[in-house]
């Protein structure tokens with residue numbers, strides 16, 4: 001009898017806890033325990049994006065996840081770089097002055113030093129820090145594996161397949177490369193390492209569909225959406241379709257400030273909402289990046305944000 005009553009009380013308490021979590025606005029969505037801080041390219045307001053310094057600082061500043069944009073080298077290695085080309089964030093022009101070329105990429109002509117034209121050994125000769133500040137001279141481009149080595153056990157990782165169609169056309173199976181690295185590190189299943197949650201992301205619905213539907217990936221997945229694709233994807237009707245290959249939507253923040261009802265549509269479909277990108281460098285006079293993140297998280301009701309300023313994340 002006592003056992004039964006204790007059991008009943010436990011069930012009631014659990015139900016109340018769940019209710020409080022929902023009413024309190026904490027995200028009950030796959031991959032998130034509450035309002036979630038993703039360090040965008042690391043703490044990239046303060047250190048070169050995707051550098052060891054940026055990742056380490058992001059964790060010191062309390063990031064729940066540290067983001068990796070991924071590209072593929074000529075010899076099939078995943079590296080943490082945002083751009084398809086190397087010249088914005090490295091000194092490749094000085095080291096390999098004759099290696100730029102023009103290629104058709106994502107429907108346009110792109111001239112530059114393409115990541116896919118360089119081996120990992122070549123890329124690791126580059127200085128990926130001086131462009132940001134001379135004090136970071138000598139920073140290296142990190143491989144995905146090196147990023148995991150830095151972060152595992154201390155924060156989550158949030159890898160993005162960048163331009164998977166481009167790399168597919170070059171003969172690389174980018175989704176397989178990503179999952180192979182995760183598997184090698186024991187991170188390919190939800191909860192495999194509770195200290196290192198993993199969330200996958202892409203702007204490519206095809207890439208995400210392939211992972212969820214063909215590869216049967218069970219890790220949480222975020223579908224990124226640009227301003228240009230807002231009306232194509234972010235309707236109430238299409239949320240159920242997105243749910244077949246993703247666990248959350250990742251709209252540009254202007255989409256949500258312009259059409260806040262999208263948050264409710266996503267939540268009703270069981271999708272979390274994660275906006276990008278919040279940075280101190282693009283705030284209007286009188287507003288801080290903390291103010292902006294607070295409005296999105298606690299007034300507009302989004303579940304997570306990508307920010308270059310993890311130290312400004314408002315926990316409440």
Ligand code: G3P
Pocket residue numbers: 040069082160201224250276277306
């Ligand atoms: O992945 C979220 C956000 O980083 C998307 O923008 O261009 O910085 O990868 P981008």
Ligand code: CA
Pocket residue numbers: 067068069160
């Ligand atoms: Ca990204």
